[in-house]
Amino acid sequence: VDESFLVGLVGDGVLPSLTPPMHEAEADAHGVRYLYRPLDLSRLSYTPEQIGPLLRAAGDLGFNALNITHPCKQLVLDELDEVSEDAARLGAVNTVLLRDGRFIGHNTDFSGFAAALAEGLPGAALDRVVLLGAGGAGAAVSYATLAAGAAELTIVDLDAARAVERAATLRGFFPRSRVTAADTAELPELLTAATGFIHATPVGMHQHPGIPVEASLLRPELWVADVVYRPLDTELVIAARALGCRVLDGGFMAVGQAADAFALITGLDPDRQRMREHFLRL
Ligand code: NAD
The missing domain is CATH 3.40.50.720 (NAD(P)-binding Rossmann-like Domain)
Structure with a gap:
């Protein structure tokens, strides 16, 4: 893969998020160039309602994808060209792919928890x-x-x-x-x-x-x-x-949402165990 990826995390209070380092470390392990920046709404002087203009600005600047968190997971729905069936039913999007000028929404909070359940509590x-x-x-x-x-x-x-x-x-x-x-x-x-x-x-x-x-x-x-x-x-x-x-801690969901987003963004198959080990070291 010779492609490079530019990704952002949009929301309030996203600067201490562990999601950017999780993605970047997994990309490093795949030998892929991947830069993941937190885009804090208040630092950038964007209101949550300005998620549309922020999405378009990111598109203009060449971002490949954005993760979306509080308080924009619902607001972003109005700005998308396409939404996965599950995200539409949930009424919440946490991952937006920017492809050929189109914005495509997914929800990896739910799929990440499903993966976490299957891996962390098999047969529950x-x-x-x-x-x-x-x-x-x-x-x-x-x-x-x-x-x-x-x-x-x-x-x-x-x-x-x-x-x-x-x-x-x-x-x-x-x-x-x-x-x-x-x-x-x-x-x-x-x-x-x-x-x-x-x-x-x-x-x-x-x-x-x-x-x-x-x-x-x-x-x-x-x-x-x-x-x-x-x-x-x-x-x-x-x-x-x-x-x-039998116990599943919250780290499994945090890693699950990141792994599923990484897979959507890159088309690569993340190593979830490696991502969890990295997460535990953060
Ligand atoms: P939220 O504010 O949207 O929802 C919290 C809900 O809990 C509210 O409906 C509230 O009424 C209810 N509640 C609060 N105290 C309660 C109590 N004592 N008994 C019963 N109900 C109570 O918050 P959220 O975004 O859903 O986040 C909840 C938690 O999940 C946070 O700790 C957050 O960090 C965590 N979270 C983890 C992940 C992950 O990936 N592991 C992802 C998202 C959120």
Whole structure:
């Protein structure tokens, strides 16, 4: 491959992101020239609503692709010439390919989580899955879990209306699965019957320390997936491991979205294990 790649990450607060070094190291390992720059909206004096002009500027300057993050994953949809079916259903795009003057949107948050589940928790029972958190990450992981074949998915969020709305949307796309919303008060009962638990709220992040459900609600038979990756060993991950649960930490999703974006951008097959090892060193 003698092509070179210029890629950007658009969003607010993207300067400390680990995604650029993940892409660049993987490109180095493939012997490909690849430059990945964070494009911070406020630093560049662009408002989120100006994502269209920013996309076109990047196109004019020869960018091959952009990753899109908060707060533009929905706003960017209006600016695209083409959107993958999954990204359109999710209503969120995190990867835009710039090809022949056209903007093509994809979502690798969901596909990255699906890959993470398959690799990090192979054979995980998807009979009855409970998801806590129906925000941006929750939307991606719920879609991925149903796409992976979950029979039952119960969505719980402090914002009950958000959980109800997400469940209704997903039922339309996955009619063969049972998708419902439940109240946080029902968590003890739900977790007793669940085969897997996915956590997708900010609880456990450095800025939001704590555990999202009481550790006493976990059992060794229950697999546990956390999307929080700063820190990687959240209180939930530590408690679940101590009990002997199979655990997927949030780094798997972070690496999964990056690996899938790298594959879309370059057409190369990333080495996910190598990307995870690099991520763990960052
Ligand atoms: P968000 O604000 O869009 O959604 C968070 C949701 O959690 C909201 O609906 C909120 O009502 C709910 N919530 C908050 N506290 C709760 C609680 N105690 N109980 C029940 N519900 C609660 O946020 P987001 O973008 O979805 O991010 C959530 C977390 O996922 C963050 O820690 C973020 O860093 C992480 N994340 C990880 C990846 C990854 O690749 N691993 C990707 C995206 C987001």
